[in-house]
Amino acid sequence: MKMLIPSHCKQLVHNMSWMMAAEILSRLSRLVTIVVLAAWLSLPEYGIAMLALACHELTRLLLRSGSGAVVIQCEESQLSVIAPTAGIIQWGICLSACLLQWFSAPYIAAFYDSKDLSMVLQWMAVSYLFYPIVALNVFMLNRSNRLRYFGLRSGLCVSIENLSCAIAAVAGYGAFSVAIGKIIGAVAWVLLFYFAPVQKFSLGYHHKAFIKIATLSGTIFISEGLRALRGQLDILIAGRLLTPDLLGIYSFARSAGIGLGKSLSGAFISGLYPYLCEKNRSSEIGSSLSRVYLFTIGISAVFLLQSLGAFIYIPLLFSEKWAPYSNFVSLLCLSAIPALFVDVSCCIWRAQNRAENEVVISTICLFISVITFVVVRPSSPIEFIHATLISSMCWLITLSAHIPKMFSMKIFPLKLYRSQFSKNSF
Incomplete structure (x- = not known):
């Protein structure tokens, strides 16, 4: 079998294989969780849970703001100063994310007129305090392309989180079940990665390394923010415009369609980035x-097969109350395809130290989504689905027209990044 795989593809196939194995593990647990939540939560509770997850995802983008990307990407000679500083920055980011979500939760709940939402968001914020404990270990595993170790353990963590959420729902915790799952999953993350067999670094501060990380992190933070907002825009608007019951219907269709697709594409991107960084260091990208x-x-x-199969697996896996919404799930599955192409292109640019290109295309995609929702003015789940699908197809058209230009763009931040990431910058 190994002989059938070209040598230049082995690393990518290896990365993908382990991340996909992790994805199968987490996807099965996610499917169980969706089935349990759909059966045990009322429509309003389901809507609150999904809205809380959407808000949490927007705050969580702070954790992906670039320190890990620099550790994975930098030259070997820079690692001894980059890694300790990245650890300090990651602690600051996680503490900031926790405080931001905790203190903004009451205002978010007031905006959506849901008192329960505030408590769910505040307890979900506590999970951020666990991740920086093992952040450098996780970064180093990805840098060394040891995705067998990383993939299986991260998949197990996601499974623990999902199943904890399902058990809490069965125990009667309602929408608060998602907060319980997040905290238990974060604890599992620390336990599974604390003893990772990687090069260890103590926390430390190096001014040049801090400037380098902050420079890239700022752009990646903007890009991740635009990406997260692009991905969560529909549910955030739906939470404001739809009634609790209709929000629950749309949230279910979204979880069973886009949610599962995102987990698969996320696994692919996770395996792709370290591979591309290694190729970029060897000038083979x-x-x-x-x-x-x-x-x-x-x-x-x-994703296309999932869309076609929605009419089969929704009636089989979920209760009769969800069967009429199989067409909703089918349509939303299709919107995951353009999002994947956008994310892959952004991943390539980031590996090439062209994170500013991410910002450009992410801004364009977000602008398209906003304009689509303004024009369509959705007031029902099916109208939200149509708006989501239209905007995502427009992303793909825009991306196909801009890829050749984007790789040759010479907008002003590019020179800054090239100088910041030169081998002689330390």
């Missing part, structure tokens, strides 16, 4: 792009 997009097309085919 250009020759790798064709196979990267070939893999992307293959995953898109899985």
